[in-house]
Amino acid sequence: MMVPSRTRMIRTEGTAVEFAHVVVLAGGLSYEREVSLRSGRRVADALRALDIPVELRDADAHLLDRLAADPPDVVFPVLHGAMGEDGAIRDILELVGIPYIGARPDACRVAWDKPTAKSVVAHAGIRTPASVALPKELFHDLGAAAVLDLIVSRLGLPLFVKPTRGGSALGASAVHKAEDLTAALVSCFAYGDAALVEHYVDGTEVAVSVIDGPNGPRALPAVEIVTPNGRYDYTARYDAGDTEFVTPARLSPEAAERATAAALTAHRALGLRDLSRTDLIVDAEGEVHFLEVNVAPGMTETSLLPRAVAAAGLSLGPLCETLLRRRFT
Amino acid sequence: MEQHSRSDAYTDLYADRAAGMVPSEIRALFAVASRPEVVSLAGGMPYVSALPLDEFGGMVGDLIARNGAEALQYASAQGDPRLREQICDVMALEGIQACADDVIVTVGAQQALDLVTRIFVNPGDVILAEGPSYVGALGTFASYQADVVHVAMDEGGLVPEALEETLGRLRREGRTVKFLYTVPTFQNPAGVTLTADRRTRLLEIAAEHDILIIEDNPYGLLGFDGEPMRALRADESERVIYLGTFSKTIASGLRVGWALAPHAVRAKLVLAAESAVLCHSSFSQLAVREYLATQPWREQIKEFRLLYRERRDAMLDALETLMPEGCTWTRPAGGFFVWLTLPEGLDAKAMAPRAISERVAYVPGTGFYADGSGRRDMRISYCYPEPDRIREGVRRLAGVIESELRTRDTFGGVGHRGSPGVDTPGPEVV
Ligand SMILES: Cc1ncc(COP(=O)(O)O)c(C=O)c1O
Numbered sequence: 001m002m003v004p005s006r007t008r009m010i011r012t013e014g015t016a017v018e019f020a021h022v023v024v025l026a027g028g029l030s031y032e033r034e035v036s037l038r039s040g041r042r043v044a045d046a047l048r049a050l051d052i053p054v055e056l057r058d059a060d061a062h063l064l065d066r067l068a069a070d071p072p073d074v075v076f077p078v079l080h081g082a083m084g085e086d087g088a089i090r091d092i093l094e095l096v097g098i099p100y101i102g103a104r105p106d107a108c109r110v111a112w113d114k115p116t117a118k119s120v121v122a123h124a125g126i127r128t129p130a131s132v133a134l135p136k137e138l139f140h141d142l143g144a145a146a147v148l149d150l151i152v153s154r155l156g157l158p159l160f161v162k163p164t165r166g167g168s169a170l171g172a173s174a175v176h177k178a179e180d181l182t183a184a185l186v187s188c189f190a191y192g193d194a195a196l197v198e199h200y201v202d203g204t205e206v207a208v209s210v211i212d213g214p215n216g217p218r219a220l221p222a223v224e225i226v227t228p229n230g231r232y233d234y235t236a237r238y239d240a241g242d243t244e245f246v247t248p249a250r251l252s253p254e255a256a257e258r259a260t261a262a263a264l265t266a267h268r269a270l271g272l273r274d275l276s277r278t279d280l281i282v283d284a285e286g287e288v289h290f291l292e293v294n295v296a297p298g299m300t301e302t303s304l305l306p307r308a309v310a311a312a313g314l315s316l317g318p319l320c321e322t323l324l325r326r327r328f329t
Numbered sequence: 330m331e332q333h334s335r336s337d338a339y340t341d342l343y344a345d346r347a348a349g350m351v352p353s354e355i356r357a358l359f360a361v362a363s364r365p366e367v368v369s370l371a372g373g374m375p376y377v378s379a380l381p382l383d384e385f386g387g388m389v390g391d392l393i394a395r396n397g398a399e400a401l402q403y404a405s406a407q408g409d410p411r412l413r414e415q416i417c418d419v420m421a422l423e424g425i426q427a428c429a430d431d432v433i434v435t436v437g438a439q440q441a442l443d444l445v446t447r448i449f450v451n452p453g454d455v456i457l458a459e460g461p462s463y464v465g466a467l468g469t470f471a472s473y474q475a476d477v478v479h480v481a482m483d484e485g486g487l488v489p490e491a492l493e494e495t496l497g498r499l500r501r502e503g504r505t506v507k508f509l510y511t512v513p514t515f516q517n518p519a520g521v522t523l524t525a526d527r528r529t530r531l532l533e534i535a536a537e538h539d540i541l542i543i544e545d546n547p548y549g550l551l552g553f554d555g556e557p558m559r560a561l562r563a564d565e566s567e568r569v570i571y572l573g574t575f576s577k578t579i580a581s582g583l584r585v586g587w588a589l590a591p592h593a594v595r596a597k598l599v600l601a602a603e604s605a606v607l608c609h610s611s612f613s614q615l616a617v618r619e620y621l622a623t624q625p626w627r628e629q630i631k632e633f634r635l636l637y638r639e640r641r642d643a644m645l646d647a648l649e650t651l652m653p654e655g656c657t658w659t660r661p662a663g664g665f666f667v668w669l670t671l672p673e674g675l676d677a678k679a680m681a682p683r684a685i686s687e688r689v690a691y692v693p694g695t696g697f698y699a700d701g702s703g704r705r706d707m708r709i710s711y712c713y714p715e716p717d718r719i720r721e722g723v724r725r726l727a728g729v730i731e732s733e734l735r736t737r738d739t740f741g742g743v744g745h746r747g748s749p750g751v752d753t754p755g756p757e758v759v
Pocket of ligand 1: 436438440463465545574576581584586
């Protein structure tokens with residue numbers, strides 16, 4: 001593979017940068033391919049509406065050839081799931097030497113692994129539900145029954161089970177009765193080799209998006225998610241019409257302030273860049289609990305970040321354009 | 330003031346019949362299945378690349394040049410008269426004697442299914458169907474809010490005793506059975522064929538209980554050995570509505586199928602078709618008419634048979650050598666599909682994401698039942714991938730099953746949590 005020559009196609013007119021060629025990367029082979037394609041099209045359309053020439057590309061066997069033959073000014077990865085969020089595709093972009101939007105590979109790796117992200121954020125002073133992270137093999141080696149008993153007796157019920165890596169809540173479920181834990185784990189192991197078993201904190205589910213600006217990271221208004229049947233699972237995320245979003249979230253001013261601060265702390269502590277979305281629970285006392293962070297947040301019509309952008313009185317296109325420009329200032 | 334919004338702002342407006350129209354998380358996985366990196370044993374797409382595409386193109390070009398004014402115009406809702414005669418010739422290969430007047434051309438057999446259900450079924454009416462049954466039919470039945478009751482099937486097709494038993498039970502319960510929907514030959518999804526004896530018995534039972542049969546027969550001419558089976562309709566013209574299609578014998582993209590129905594029913598179907606689509610595409614109909622008139626279509630079907638037979642063999646050989654103990658599967662004598670049952674304690678739906686990460690796709694069995702059965706089963710198809718890819722797909726699948734067996738042994742056989750929604754891919758997924 002040829003490393004493209006760094007012929008910058010960007011023309012600078014006055015202070016404004018003119019993009020000649022932007023690639024939005026979407027698709028990939030993760031379980032979230034479909035969501036990613038929808039996100040990618042949305043971002044591409046929003047940029048095209050601003051007359052920015054955008055090429056939408058999949059992360060497939062043709063990608064490197066295409067990047068070499070026709071190097072874009074900048075890449076906007078909107079790949080969800082592994083490769084998109086675990087740092088791998090950004091490692092590749094670093095190797096190829098093309099600027100891109102979003103966190104660097106090392107930061108992605110930490111954020112992608114939910115137990116690790118929880119530790120980092122907890123060290124920065126944010127609460128996160130008590131949890132254990134257990135690989136499938138461990139249940140095999142130590143005997144599932146004993147491990148299950150131990151989890152239930154020490155973490156207590158209810159619990160929330162999800163793959164340690166992965167997004168869109170695939171393989172995630174709440175456990176209210178001890179006898180349902182096995183099924184939740186088996187579902188989880190369908191999507192990954194290790195499970196994060198977390199104490200289920202009751203409260204208001206909110207997502208806080210953070211965007212880097214000239215004065216550092218800025219939190220957008222918190223989006224509250226109200227699902228008729230408990231947690232925001234895959235179906236609730238993309239298909240069920242009865243999930244309700246409230247912007248800004250119905251929190252006391254102090255709780256809202258804490259949620260904002262928690263998302264900013266997570267963004268900084270994890271060393272994220274450009275954009276992130278932090279999922280939190282605000283309990284009845286107004287305390288904030290960190291659940292996870294997303295380095296390639298969903299951008300579909302029903303996704304949380306675009307809702308937060310709208311709630312802030314901004315538009316997705318200009319916001320994405322600002323991120324592109326920041327790469328060159 | 331805070332803003333409230335729904336993930337779907339139209340939720341409160343939808344009709345009851347749309348209630349089941351939600352995709353499941355499994356369906357999202359099929360977006361990956363269509364990537365070339367994944368061996369898809371999930372799709373049911375015929376291998377249309379085997380057609381002489383150049384000749385087909387020439388034929389279509391001529392058609393427009395010579396007869397464009399007809400091909401590009403509205404036409405009768407019943408369908409092109411000449412084409413309907415040709416359809417009767419095609420059905421004659423399976424012993425059916427029919428009059429072109431009783432044929433209506435439809436947008437694939439799928440539209441025929443829709444129209445038949447529309448004119449016969451009220452919400453809550455019972456439709457009998459094999460268990461498992463064709464997913465597209467189940468979708469149609471659900472959209473008319475029918476109550477599908479499955480009837481057991483084995484290697485010899487629908488089990489007559491099970492049918493009698495079910496009919497008796499439903500009668501005692503005072504339920505209205507509107508019809509039996511059956512795919513008697515090379516069934517989708519199970520790949521099995523109703524034996525000749527059972528065909529006779531089935532028609533007797535239908536007469537005794539006075540029930541209508543919908544015979545859906547897209548694969549009848551794609552048998553791998555010997556002559557085509559005699560259709561049910563060949564021996565019973567009043568009680569059977571026959572559905573046919575050129576999707577598997579010519580090309581699925583033409584969307585030309587048909588229904589052959591008793592006169593009175595046919596008249597209603599035509600009116601129903603008019604309200605649905607005004608009329609079928611003249612262009613497609615004339616392309617098929619032209620193809621049947623000018624191309625060696627019988628030889629082409631022979632070629633399809635050889636092609637699918639080779640793929641069936643590749644799949645059965647690979648299954649035989651690679652599948653872990655405890656798996657069982659059907660051995661189709663035609664058509665596109667093998668039905669595979671996993672060892673005790675495994676769940677094909679729960680396993681699907683694992684399979685996708687190992688880059689092989691299948692359709693979990695639950696999609697072929699209206700009642701949540703089929704968790705241990707899956708449909709694997711051999712119609713689209715080339716033999717080498719089929720072997721590779723089966724190899725990957727066997728690996729996934731091995732690893733699931735280990736998980737089962739760790740946790741005991743537990744089903745994973747149920748989730749709502751449509752579990753099967755759209756028609757374009759390969
Ligand atoms: C049993 C069965 N019926 C009907 C159809 C629909 O066929 P058509 O393309 O004619 O609509 C199919 C297609 O797969 C099928 O398998």
